[in-house]
Amino acid sequence: MSGQVLARQSAPVVPVLGRWGLSPHADLIYRTLTMRGPQTCAMLARDLDIDGGRLAAATDELSAAGAARLTCRGRERWWHAVDVHRVGLLMRQRRGPVAVTEGYRRHLAAVAGLHLERVDPATVRRLPTREAARERIAALTAAERREHLAINTEEQISAEAAAVAAPQDRGLVARGVRLRALSLPPRAGGPRDAVPAGAEYRETTDLPLKLMIFDRHTALFPADPVRFDAGAVQITDADAVAHLTQLFHRIWRTARDPFRQEVPPIELTAREQAILTLLTDGYSEEAAGEALGLSRRTVVYTLRALMDRLGVQNRFQLALVLGAARAVPLPGVPVIDTPTPEEI
Structure with missing residues (x-):
């Protein structure tokens, strides 16, 4: 009996995520994952009686907050709760409620399609900060010899980011590297001013994630699509890079060239x-x-x-x-x- 009491006393307290702005559904799903272990969306929907739309929104909230992570086993997608101690720390560090956007959902879907749980861990590298990501981009860009593919999901590119990217893009074109860039249509005015002469550029509203692919060998995308200061993920797995390259070209074929009548x-x-x-x-x-x-x-x-x-x-x-x-x-x-x- 005393052992059971001790076990209950030592069990970690599941934080109430609602106090940090997450929805009641997100809080309920996190508690379920913590107590029962990994669950599929079908299992969660059945046991918690939550419809598909609310379930998708709630799991997106948890993923955006760092409280849950998604893995794939065959054709099934499993949600896992992140350790309660780590989640409590993450929540206390938050300055406001979680903002889940359609852009985040697209990013999550694109990354889930890579099946990173199947690749060799040595081919996945985490770049912890924005500065570390920029340094790695500069090194990979300097080594490129054939092709550079880029997707930019920012509605407005900051002057700082443009100042960093512009010299690299001009250098690629000058070396004869094929540069293709996809971007959102600007809110006002003409095409992006930062596109160097000799680059290929198209616009579309359907962009799943911010992405760079270097010579079809290395791919790099943000670790968090709404917080670029969270760094980036670099992948060199051949199948994952090929998947992202195919995704880029599917979008490219239907995107609009604003420079052409x-x-x-x-x-x-x-x-x-x-x-x-x-x-x-x-x-x-x-x-x-x-x-x-x-x-x-x-x-x-x-x-x-x-x-x-x-x-x-x-x-x-x-x-x-x-x-x-x-x-x-x-x-x-x-x-x-x-x-x-x-x-x-």
Whole structure:
């Protein structure tokens, strides 16, 4: 009996996370993980009667606060409680409530997809501070010879960060290293001013995490997506780096190049321009040909060759393409069936 009392007295006290701004669901899940051990989301949802949306938000809170960590076993994702003594210290050091954003959720999902619990620990390196991360970035950038891939998730890049990155980026381009950067669209004005000449740059709102990939050999991303002063994680595991490289290129393919016009200009020959102008003014093919001293066959052939060049099938599609490119006015171009080979 006395042994049981002693055990209860020596058991660690689970901190109440609500006093530091975490939600009641987050507090309940942390207590469950502490008492029962690792749990899957399905187990937590069933035992605690919490729906998927609230469960995801609560586990994000715990992960952001450092109170829980996620691992993968096969296809299952398991949540683990961090030691109560460490969590109590972390919570006492917090200055305010946990801010969980969509950006954090995307970061968490991207990192979980790396399956870091499966890789050789020697291929994962923790850089504990922002300064340590910057020093490592400088060293890796100086050694690059082929390709540098970067994702920037900051809505506004600070002057300090730009001053650090700009010389490195210019140096990469000067050495012939292919530099590709993805970023959020700026809130105002044009594309990022810090993009050096010779770099490739695109913008999109769908960016899962801040990331750098050096020569497809080393990847580096923040340890905490909302606190860059918490340092970074460096990975050299070949499969994990390949996964992040594929993620970058999937986003790149759908991102927008702000330096390129939305519709490429279409250059028309003098004959094409003259024929289209007359048709726009309501001339028939025969009348347009007479006005220009051409046969109707030549007018039809010129239009067919233009449609083939632009990859359209009929006059209506041709009018849309030319109107979007502002090559000719959109209204007035008649919708006429594509000519048959006999007409041509």
